[in-house]
Amino acid sequence: MIARWNHGNGLIPVTLRGVDDIFRAVLDRMSTDFSPELMFDNGNSPRLEMEVGKDAVTAKLPIAGCRPEDIDIEVVGDNLTIRATRQMEEPKDEKAHYLRRERSYEEYEESVKLPVRVKGGETKAEYVDGVLTVTLPREEEAQPRTHVVKVH
Numbered sequence: 001m002i003a004r005w006n007h008g009n010g011l012i013p014v015t016l017r018g019v020d021d022i023f024r025a026v027l028d029r030m031s032t033d034f035s036p037e038l039m040f041d042n043g044n045s046p047r048l049e050m051e052v053g054k055d056a057v058t059a060k061l062p063i064a065g066c067r068p069e070d071i072d073i074e075v076v077g078d079n080l081t082i083r084a085t086r087q088m089e090e091p092k093d094e095k096a097h098y099l100r101r102e103r104s105y106e107e108y109e110e111s112v113k114l115p116v117r118v119k120g121g122e123t124k125a126e127y128v129d130g131v132l133t134v135t136l137p138r139e140e141e142a143q144p145r146t147h148v149v150k151v152h
Helices: 016-030
Strands: 049-052 056-062 071-076 079-086 106-113 124-128 131-137
Touching: 056 079, 071 124, 071 131, 079 131
Parallel strands: none
Antiparallel strands: 049 056, 056 131, 071 079, 079 106, 124 131
16 A cells, blocks of 8 residues: 655654544543544443343333433334433532532433334333333234135
């Protein structure tokens, strides 16, 4: 491969690889939060786990710190949407001095296409110990009918 190099001061490579290296170097100096690997997922996002069983689809989502009234679940056709909000608690003692507080206001939303047809109206949800479990009963699959056609 032939790559042209800026001979003026030798700092600006012309290849795409060089541009990528410059981009990463600048972002690395700004903050670790801007690295390309972390831009869309900082590792703190809850991970949805979905299991397809014989009678139901079960989705589990760890969202500790939420209250049940702050969680919305919607089933439309073959799509499941989960929304949750977690708010930072206001200090009860106005004179308290915090060295560090790590709670904040966060919103989470995820929509997934379900792999099988479900009975959305019979969906059940349970929130125990910071884990949301959504159980969606499967629709019975229509059995193919055999039609005999007589030729006249």
